[in-house]
Amino acid sequence: MLFFDPLYIVVLVVTLAITGWAAWRVRSTYAKWAKVDSGLNLDAFDFARRLLDRQGLTDVRIEPTPGQLTDHYDPRGKVLRVSTQVADASALATQGLTTTAPRLSVAAAAVIAHEVGHALQDKQREPAMALRQAIVPAAQFGSSIAPWLIIAGFWLNLTGLALVGLIGFAGAVVFTFATLPVEIGASGKALAFVNGLGLVGERQAGARDVLKAAAWTYVAGALTALLTFLYYAWLIFGRRD
Ligand SMILES: [Zn+2]
Numbered sequence: 001m002l003f004f005d006p007l008y009i010v011v012l013v014v015t016l017a018i019t020g021w022a023a024w025r026v027r028s029t030y031a032k033w034a035k036v037d038s039g040l041n042l043d044a045f046d047f048a049r050r051l052l053d054r055q056g057l058t059d060v061r062i063e064p065t066p067g068q069l070t071d072h073y074d075p076r077g078k079v080l081r082v083s084t085q086v087a088d089a090s091a092l093a094t095q096g097l098t099t100t101a102p103r104l105s106v107a108a109a110a111v112i113a114h115e116v117g118h119a120l121q122d123k124q125r126e127p128a129m130a131l132r133q134a135i136v137p138a139a140q141f142g143s144s145i146a147p148w149l150i151i152a153g154f155w156l157n158l159t160g161l162a163l164v165g166l167i168g169f170a171g172a173v174v175f176t177f178a179t180l181p182v183e184i185g186a187s188g189k190a191l192a193f194v195n196g197l198g199l200v201g202e203r204q205a206g207a208r209d210v211l212k213a214a215a216w217t218y219v220a221g222a223l224t225a226l227l228t229f230l231y232y233a234w235l236i237f238g239r240r241d
Helices: 006-034 044-054 084-094 106-123 127-144 146-155 159-196 201-238
Strands: 061-065 072-074 079-083
Touching: 006 106, 006 201, 044 061, 044 079, 044 106, 044 159, 072 106, 079 106, 106 127, 106 159, 106 201, 127 146, 127 159, 146 159, 146 201, 159 201
Parallel strands: 061 079
Antiparallel strands: 072 079
């Protein structure tokens, strides 16, 4: 019954549309500003190191990581990982092997500055970041096992089991919303960093566009999680036929 429910199809189409739009937007904005040189005359690693040192984060290491848009800060290892697409392009440009890729693009500078923002949040023990870390186990349970409990409970007519699943899934929804202030906060710090390093005018606007597009993917994630939660809640409470 569940998989042939027309409302389920509607929820599925709407969530795919929201996440697809956000993913397209971040890719296209990144691609546009990946072609524009930041003008900072630094490669990706030097840029990351300089930003970290300026914030007193001299203990944070920098490592390359494969892929595109895979840049992240690892709070457990105190490591900032810079995606190799960013690093390779800047290494080639540094050696004068290519003239097409900017040494450090506006997009790469924005993304790296955002990750340094997370490193600073970690150092400052920001409550929003601590809260998000505390919800991680509940979120993992909520997004992996909970939906199956809801479906099993629904099919077996065990309302209690479905309710346990629904409460678990609520943990995942709370996590996606707790992520928003952390991500938006890191982007706010990132903009202040790049402005301080002299990224101005159109390039500054470009960095803001990249960070804004990235933030929308988290908003999309939170909205689709909430929509899915409401659908599950309706399955459990709304159908009294
Ligand atoms: Zn982030």
